[in-house]
Amino acid sequence: MPHHDGETGHESPPDQDARIGDDDDLARRPALSDAPEQEVRRRHVLYIPGYDPRDPGLYRRFAAFELRRFARLWGAKVDVDDKHVEDPAIPSVRWTARATAGDAKVEVGYETLRWDDIVARDFSTPLPLKLLAGFVTLFDALFSGLLFRVARAAPWCAIAWLFPVAVILFWTLLGVGLGYGVWRVAEAYGQGFAGVLAWIALLVGTPLAALAVMRKRGSFVVHLMDDGGAQRSYARRLDPLTEARIDAFASRIRAIKAAAQVQELLIVGHSSGSFMAIDAVARALEAEPELGNGDRPAIALLTVGASELLVGMHPAAGWFRERLKRVAMDHGVFWAEVVAPWDTLNFPHRSPVEELKLDVPADCPNPTFRRAFLTKMLKAESIAKLRRERNIFRAHFQFIMANEVRGPFDYFSLVCSPWRTKTQFRRTAKGAYMSPHLGAPVYPAPKEPVAA
Structure with a gap:
């Protein structure tokens, strides 16, 4: 099985395979x-x-x-x-x-x-396509079982993955609420059809407007959305440019090895x-x-x-x-x-x-x-x-x-x-620090109590 030579710190939980620095x-x-x-x-x-x-x-x-x-x-x-x-x-x-x-x-x-x-290409995707791709990624993660496996292995990672979903869902629901209010007012004045059109516009426009603002401000919400889509694409091998790039990286590894x-x-x-x-x-x-x-x-x-x-x-x-x-x-x-x-x-x-x-x-x-x-x-x-x-x-x-x-x-x-x-x-x-110096390993000082 893979090596578990210990943790890089003293605060490791007691059930791990090895500790360093006793x-x-x-x-x-x-x-x-x-x-x-x-x-x-x-x-x-x-x-x-x-x-x-x-x-x-x-x-x-x-x-x-x-x-x-x-x-x-x-x-x-x-x-x-x-x-x-x-x-x-x-x-x-x-x-x-x-x-x-x-x-x-x-x-x-x-x-x-x-x-x-490649990342810049993803970032420049028009917002409507970005929003659609986000929902495709979410449905893929749910129906493939990926999200449940991630949540079981690392709950906080799953929460970070879901955070953009929660943000977009909030803005979508806000658009639904605003659209419903506009529709009710329009219907009261006998403009029901116009109210429906306004409702649809707010339903779609609210999350898109929110995404535009977040992207302009460099929000990590948009970053995480694109990242999730790229991971899905990688798992399914959907992007020929990425495939070719990894082949180039592999060739570079071989070239450096051959140069010796x-x-x-x-x-x-x-x-x-x-x-x-x-x-x-x-x-x-x-x-x-x-x-x-x-x-x-x-x-x-x-x-x-x-x-x-x-x-x-x-x-x-x-x-x-x-x-x-x-x-x-x-x-x-x-x-x-x-x-x-x-x-x-x-x-x-x-x-x-x-x-x-x-x-x-x-x-x-x-x-x-x-x-x-x-x-x-x-x-x-x-x-x-x-x-x-x-x-x-x-x-x-x-x-x-x-x-x-x-x-x-x-x-x-x-x-x-x-x-x-x-x-x-x-x-x-064996309990030593990593060090750029030659010589015998330098061992950590005795463990001090640490906060959480």
Whole structure:
């Protein structure tokens, strides 16, 4: 079965398979290596973002800012290229960073695989078609049983999925009420037919007007509506452009492997990028079954804030479940999935292999499944601010942002690490922090009481 090496924090519930950082065991843990050698001097990161229409150049600026915060936390030095290189053939945007932490020096090629044009296309759909597509997605989720499976696996994720439905339903009912009132007045003046027309106009126009206002203000209600439709399309394989894009991503994975110019290739899928990353790796493995063999480069897959179950649970997505199973069973690819109970847009309870009840052998190597906790990532005041603002997207992005405190999951410690990703997760399974420094693992301080 998939690995459950423990949680990336101390606040894990007592019924989990393993805990890290037990206070009475700190002094007895041996170092993983008495004479550590740097495993990675050059790493290539392929980052697949979530459902986001923004220019991927933004991600370079965002990462540069977060890397500076990361460097201050760990006493490291990071230099980031001022410019990025666009490759329309893939398409992608890439840039380079150089990290120094003590004796460790790592060069990182960071490449964002683009699908923002596909998201922008969805965002630009005329509002009447968008509203119709929203109802089609809702009926599909209900009659296929997808929504009930999601609710059983992650209730808060189902609530987030249903939130746009509730908002549109509110405006639709308001239109019904207003239309009824206008019809009654018109009928009293002998204009019943005109009243019916006005009723229909308000029934349709009220939710459309509300959607127009919300879209103009950048409301996440419209964002979530489009995202749900895109997930349905992905599960049913309805979009040839998306299919071709994943094939291009898979080809890029194979090309970097064939070039053998780095010690590790790390493929990162965040949010909706999680199922695209899994799919791309599976397609690369289908084309080249021996892809993960050999040491140069080692191949690692990291899915964070993962939502692949929104596709995998759909009855029409048997093809995707087979691909997920292929990645899970491949011993040449290390796959880690990091989720969190504080993120309403992921599935924090069980690994995708378990949740989908896939038939895998007992020695199935993937994924290593971890939970991250805010108290091991952010300071108390930042956590309080997140709770006050209830900004679900800001919380969702914490997976790919710098920590404020040293902890067992640190995204940029993985990106800049002199250790392979597999080694970093093995270190934290023994109770250590992720760290960009060479040397023996640094273990967490004794656990302090934490608020909920």
